[in-house]
Amino acid sequence: MALGDAILACLTERPMTGYELAKTFDSSIGFFWKADHQQIYRELSKLRDRGHIQGREVVQSGKPNKLVYTLTPEGRTALRHWAARPSTPASTKDxxxxxxxxxxxxxxxxxxxxxxxxxxxxxxxxxxxxxxxxxxxxxxxxxxxxxxxxxxxxxxxxxxxxxxxxxxxxxxxxxxxxxxxxxxxxxxxxxxxxxx
Amino acid sequence: MALGDAILACLTERPMTGYELAKTFDSSIGFFWKADHQQIYRELSKLRDRGHIQGREVVQSGKPNKLVYTLTPEGRTALRHWAARPSTPASTKDxxxxxxxxxxxxxxxxxxxxxxxxxxxxxxxxxxxxxxxxxxxxxxxxxxxxxxxxxxxxxxxxxxxxxxxxxxxxxxxxxxxxxxxxxxxxxxxxxxxxxx
DNA sequence: CGACTTTTTCCTGTTACGGTAAATAACGGG
DNA sequence: CCCGTTATTTACCGTAACAGGAAAAAGTCG
Structure with a gap:
């Protein structure tokens, strides 16, 4: 599990919807980590099941309602624990x-x-x-x-x-x-x- | 399929066994492409099924018999075709x-x-x-x-x-x-x- | 004898990647 | 009113990759 942690890392900045995350993974963090929206939504479900994030539905007019995800305390802890483990240098694979x-x-x-x-x-x-x-x-x-x-x-x-x-x-x-x-x-x- | 092509690329140098390939993927090409021996053996089977490589059993005394894999003409062609396609820049994911x-x-x-x-x-x-x-x-x-x-x-x-x-x-x-x-x-x- | 090398194979998972598609909800064009 | 587009989420499909555990078969070395 690494994409999940990358998402948690993104959510430390501010709560976001899957849609916003997908765009984030297309610019800032996306410079070194690619993920399309399907991957992100799938990972969001898993993270929610795990209790690391929490979704709050925001009713919108003019657009479909959106699910804003926030880090839970458990999510913050999980991220800190993950970040405390030694990182594995990735191979290039070009x-x-x-x-x-x-x-x-x-x-x-x-x-x-x-x-x-x-x-x-x-x-x-x-x-x-x-x-x-x-x-x-x-x-x-x-x-x-x-x-x-x-x-x-x-x-x-x-x-x-x-x-x-x-x-x-x-x-x-x-x-x-x-x-x-x-x-x-x-x-x-x-x-x-x-x-x- | 990229690992398969990496293996084909290795076999252009000389015929090799899965065991040798695993060691190769631990040094030279392994500097930028990691693969353990299970992955390699599995990929070799696929390549053989596809007719891109050909195995020749070499009877050894003192060691188990080995399977030396050689590129077939089809394999060479496949490699050339793969190499002629534009490469996709990989993301870092560190x-x-x-x-x-x-x-x-x-x-x-x-x-x-x-x-x-x-x-x-x-x-x-x-x-x-x-x-x-x-x-x-x-x-x-x-x-x-x-x-x-x-x-x-x-x-x-x-x-x-x-x-x-x-x-x-x-x-x-x-x-x-x-x-x-x-x-x-x-x-x-x-x-x-x-x-x- | 046990440990180790060489060589291949099989197994079970999870994670990632890729594409296709659709449902919901509104807006705007023709 | 149908069609396309934007925003938003979800589903299902398959394959590729990664991680780890195991074992079999043949011999060498201590």
């Missing part, structure tokens, strides 16, 4: 790395395309982290404990994305050096002389 | 990050302990990567395509571990600054005056 491991048995062109897409992806994410950092922590310092955690997270995220983006560039360069082609050459779609 | 996200609702002492353990862990891994790099690529350059992939992987791994280790240090420093304690103070095991 398809891209597996492909690099079998580099001489796969086609390089699609790999190159993939690397370029990933480069863009990680650059985007890096820019996004930097944007949030500048907005939430213009001084680069945190005041409260909650802020400190999020500042550290954002910094780690930014650095990670930066590093992976650099890696993609490097890999692309190395592939180009190996195949003797220029890095991208998307222009000049005319005739191309053979390379051997 | 407990430690969730805990930082809920920093103001958890106990800091165990978190500190955890961070120190992680710091050591990532430093060890970094040293290990560097060791292998120096041994396999003393020049820092690769010759063949297979070598290039592994060189890139090792470099990425080394940088990643370095970065996470730095992060742990930084987080520890920040926590210390916040609680007003010194970073570790493991020496001087004599009497320790109460802290409040």
């Amino acid at each position: 398809d891209l790395l597996v492909r690099l491991h079998a580099l001489d048995s796969i086609d390089i062109e699609p790999l190159r395309t993939d690397l370029m897409a990933r480069l863009e992806h990680h650059r985007d994410r890096h820019a996004n982290y930097e944007r949030i950092l500048k907005k939430r922590f213009p001084e680069g310092t945190a005041e409260g404990r909650l802020d400190l955690g999020n500042l550290l997270l954002l910094r780690l995220g930014a650095r990670h994305e930066q590093m992976v983006a650099d890696f993609c560039e490097e890999a692309l360069d190395a592939l180009s050096a190996m195949t003797g082609k220029a890095t991208v050459v998307p222009l000049d779609e005319g005739k191309r002389e053979g390379k051997g | 407990d430690l990050l969730v805990r930082l996200h809920a920093l103001d609702s958890i106990d800091i002492e165990p978190l500190r302990t955890d961070l120190m353990a992680r710091l050591e862990h990532h430093r060890d891994r970094h040293a290990n990567y560097e060791r292998i790099l120096k041994k396999r690529f003393p020049e820092g350059t690769a010759e063949g395509r297979l070598d290039l992939g592994n060189l890139l992987l090792l470099r990425l791994g080394a940088r990643h571990e370095q970065m996470v280790a730095d992060f742990c240090e930084e987080a520890l420093d920040a926590l210390s600054a916040m609680t007003g304690k010194a970073t570790v103070v493991p020496l001087d095991e004599g009497k320790r005056e109460g802290k409040g």
Whole structure:
């Protein structure tokens, strides 16, 4: 059980509905933890059965009623106990790395395309982290404990994305050096002389 | 199906038994992909059923007979096709990050302990990567395509571990600054005056 | 003899992931 | 009035992954 604890962690900030949680898992905590709404609703039921959270129905007009979930004291305790256990370092499990491991048995062109897409992806994410950092922590310092955690997270995220983006560039360069082609050459779609 | 493809990727290097694969998933590729022997044997059966690999029994004396698995042409094709599809960037899913996200609702002492353990862990891994790099690529350059992939992987791994280790240090420093304690103070095991 | 290595297999769970779908409730367009 | 959309929750399906416990078969080492 880890997704459940991630949800508990989210609910420490403020009570939320499953719908809000799903959106949260699409932005802030979702930067390093993916979960779709089905997973979240399922986990919420389990947490409620366990007594770790408590739902309060809020009647709305104009929208379906919503269930706002709040941490119970038991939930807080459970979270603290979970957080007191040593964490297990997760393994990366990135398809891209597996492909690099079998580099001489796969086609390089699609790999190159993939690397370029990933480069863009990680650059985007890096820019996004930097944007949030500048907005939430213009001084680069945190005041409260909650802020400190999020500042550290954002910094780690930014650095990670930066590093992976650099890696993609490097890999692309190395592939180009190996195949003797220029890095991208998307222009000049005319005739191309053979390379051997 | 990703573990299956990781196994196929391993088998491109040379035919292997499940036992050898389990050990491989404990060192080289295991640096970024964890799988125990049960998972591997189960996946091998599936791959064999699919015709992607082929087992050849080798009679041994002194040891139980072993099943050496080789990639079939279909397996090679499947791997190439899989590698030609765009990769999906995996999310980190590290407990430690969730805990930082809920920093103001958890106990800091165990978190500190955890961070120190992680710091050591990532430093060890970094040293290990560097060791292998120096041994396999003393020049820092690769010759063949297979070598290039592994060189890139090792470099990425080394940088990643370095970065996470730095992060742990930084987080520890920040926590210390916040609680007003010194970073570790493991020496001087004599009497320790109460802290409040 | 017992402990250990090598090698494979089977078992039982839980957790996670993915897709498809629907029910409820209102709003707005054509 | 039907249709689509947004907000909100729930259901069911299957597969993949992870965790752990067990054992069998053949030999070596102490």
